[in-house]
Amino acid sequence: MNQIGRYRLLQVLGRGGMGTVYMAEDPQGTRVAVKVINPEFSQHEQFRMRFRREAEAAQRVRRFSTAAVLDADLAGDQLYVVTEYVPGPNLEEAVRQSGPLKGSNLDALAVSVATALTAIHGAGVVHRDLKPSNVLLSPIGPRVIDFGIARALDMLGGVTGTGELIGTPRYMAPEVLRGEPVSPACDVFSWGCLMTYAATGRAPFGGEALPAIVYQVLNTEPDLSGVEPGLRELVQAALVKDPQRRPTAQQLLDHLVGRQSQQTAQVNWQQSHTTPYTQSQAGKSGRKGMLIGAAAAIAVLAGGAVTAWALLTSSAPPNLPRVYGDDFTNASGDWRGTYNADSDNSYGYTNDGAYGLDAAQYSEEEFAQAPIPFLVGEPTATPMPTDSPTARVPDSVVVGVDATVKSVVGNGEYGLWCRGDGDGTYYEFAVSTAGEARIRKVVNQAGSNLESPVKVEGFKPREKNRLEASCEQAGGSVRLTLWINGKEVQRVEDSAGLAPGHVGMVSRVQKGSESVLKVVYDNFELRGSTAK
Known part of the structure; x- marks a missing residue:
């Protein structure tokens, strides 16, 4: 295959469970990346419907630390998505060749990926498959690729026609492995796994065979030894098993740049700590923030309790879980x-x-x-002691x-x-x-x-x-x-x-x-x- 749509295919960049990625040129000679979805999926109408939705949503993602989606064929026999071409190795290759990232390089990666996730989630998209090979280290900074499209496979149970699991278990959130609904919180968990790999050269959960990996992710605490102290607390918060207790991508970014969120004064993931991270852990770090923000959150006290968020000005809707x-x-x-x-x-x-x-x-x-x-309202009957609340x-x-x-x-x-x-x-x-x-x-x-x-x-x-x-x-x-x-x-x-x-x-x-x-x-x- 030398041509697809109006794009001339130049070489294969990689293959995966969902399709093949090509380097290509548009009619103006601009290099792009084209992901061609495997034909086995085109026969499933529900997959095509979800693919169309996810691709359209991906085109709305702002171009912050991402490879922007430029075009897509959402109705033809051969489905494909066109993104910006990003030169440079992926994170997995870079760590394998040169070792773990340290200092400002690690900081820049953490901020860039959190920025990308904030933009992705802001468009109503969930990445679903964030891992080191989906972060490219371009000459102008890290770029997240391949966001959202894998979610279309949820309609087929999250597996390929040959039974291959979509997603990388070492970087998948526990709720995804249990078959529960995907949400932005699963990307935050993957961010924690990815940052552990970048900082140490290994994922936070061990095991070689798939059952062992899944068991570790579901039941054991992450191994964060080797993660720099200034980052470790935030990574640990991202890797909490309960998705409701994880920070959002925006909150990750706010803490990384030394700025508290303007949208939340008290959030679920802080409530699990004896001392909220914003008040104590950040102050202990030698890092005062890789960038200095000027915004501060405001807590509204009402009836002795802190409200779920404080709306400060005319703005976008609050970023609640x-x-x-x-x-x-x-x-x-x-x-x-x-x-x-x-x-x-x-x-x-x-x-x-x-x-x-x-x-x-x-x-x-x-x-x-x-x-x-x-x-x-109130329960209509007295629950049995064995009932789940x-x-x-x-x-x-x-x-x-x-x-x-x-x-x-x-x-x-x-x-x-x-x-x-x-x-x-x-x-x-x-x-x-x-x-x-x-x-x-x-x-x-x-x-x-x-x-x-x-x-x-x-x-x-x-x-x-x-x-x-x-x-x-x-x-x-x-x-x-x-x-x-x-x-x-x-x-x-x-x-x-x-x-x-x-x-x-x-x-x-x-x-x-x-x-x-x-x-x-x-x-x-x-x-x-x-x-x-």
């Missing part, structure tokens, strides 16, 4: 219904991997409740979804809701097809705006819009914020706050009208944290 998500590619999931595009009163999974929710005459208001794995829904949450109006007759509105009690009480965050946004409080099916609706400049309902809403516990009040495409459009505070509860989506038209609104939702996500 991801606790639930669904991209609707698995139509046998726990959301209700199967969508019928030919009906004006339908809801459920669509045949192209999304969730449709119509509103029309006689069903002017339609709700979809997310099947989140949390207890809402069910976590309560977090006090503070951010709900997000991509929403596209497929068709509208007349007018309508659509959006998100939170703190629902299942009986007509909830907060609602909606935007109309005319581009007006509002936050409502509904109690026993009677609702009113908490503030006057606001006009969203440049809003285009027929395009995909990212809606995100936060319900933040602040003492006895609840702070409510709506973002559209990353821009804050309204924020209010309710002093008579509703209790934490269910979350979901809503579509609505005016009662008694002949309006019809058909909305397709995708990439639903719930992030949350509970104050301690």
Whole structure:
């Protein structure tokens, strides 16, 4: 094969479980890297659907310490992704040839990979296969490659057609090895493994055969001997078995550069330490930060407790831990219904991997409740001593979804809701097809705006819009914020706050009208944290 699409293939750079990587040239003569997916995957429609989503998301990743995704064929018989070509050895080759990294070289690697993960996670992508061979040491600094695409294999159980496991067990998080859902926290664990390899020349978990490696990752503590003291504490935090207790990529970066996060004042991973890392461990290090930041976190005290985060200014949604998500590619999931595009009163999974929710005459208001794995309200029965405890829904949450109006007759509105009690009480965050946004409080099916609706400049309902809403516990009040495409459009505070509860989506038209609104939702996500 000498050509694929408009790219002339020059030489093979490497082969792996998912495909072959070529050095290539575009029509202008610019060198690029082309990853051609193995043909065995093209026959799986669910894989192709997930591959398309992941490749599109990867193209949104900002070009910070990554090899940017430039192009992709997402529909042809031969799937491929085109990225920037990065000259230089990968980290595995460099350590094998020259030994472990030390001093500022190690610092630069830690910051660069944390920066890359922050950008990757910020685009809604999980790398899934971060390891030394996926970090290239270019002349201008480390670059992370191959992000996100391996996640498409989750639809096939995470293995190739020949039974090969996708991912490298020495660098995979315990929850991934157990077959649990992938989240950004698994990349943080891989970062800890990668930094241990860079600092010592070996992975933090031993073993030769696959069963021995898996056992070590699942059951033993990492061997961090040889990791420089200034980095060891942060690596140790990244390698905690419980994903909820790990720092986020942004928090890794903030600590590495000597800056506290502006988005969180108290985070889950600190709560496992007798003395929070930010207050004690960082001060013990001889390293004051490889770069000096000027920002400081602010803790908001309410009722003797620290809230889950402090919103300082008009900004992006808080970077809370991801606790639930669904991209609707698995139509046998726990959301209700199967969508019928030919009906004006339908809801459920669509045949192209999304969730449709119509509103029309006689069903002017339609709700979809997310099947989140949390207890809402008080238990209805006394649990048995042998029962596993069910976590309560977090006090503070951010709900997000991509929403596209497929068709509208007349007018309508659509959006998100939170703190629902299942009986007509909830907060609602909606935007109309005319581009007006509002936050409502509904109690026993009677609702009113908490503030006057606001006009969203440049809003285009027929395009995909990212809606995100936060319900933040602040003492006895609840702070409510709506973002559209990353821009804050309204924020209010309710002093008579509703209790934490269910979350979901809503579509609505005016009662008694002949309006019809058909909305397709995708990439639903719930992030949350509970104050301690």
